[in-house]
Amino acid sequence: MIFDSTVLFSDGQAITATANSTNVVDLGVSRDIGKGVPVPLLIQVTEDFNNLVDLTVTVQTDTDEAFGAPTTLATSGAIPLADLVAGYQFPLQYMPTGTERYVRVTYTVSGATAPTQGKVTAGVVAGHQHGY
Structure with a gap:
């Protein structure tokens, strides 16, 4: 998968407690993230998790870089430990x-x-890989 470092939220980020992504992406004043086509996003486990019951991933946005009043755009739902490999x-x-x-x-x-182990990489990608 091809990631662009300017739109990378997490790069092998260790998740040992509830946390925000290492990076915040600034879309600029115009917020132009695509010309009418979906922009591919990949959030992937890069190291097996342990100990937790489940992990929920949420994409948030705000007008303020400090995220004083974030808006949730999407959520993964609770993903059980057995899947977090x-x-x-x-x-x-x-x-x-x-x-x-x-x-x-x-x-x-x-x-x-x-969890004492478990890592995630998340960001915008050039496209999705499919097995067909």
């Missing part, structure tokens, strides 16, 4: 519509014990 791709395949200037990804950990 290297190579798993979250079911958020395209950048949601309705973005404001800034966009980030949040990772919400559920369970009594925090």
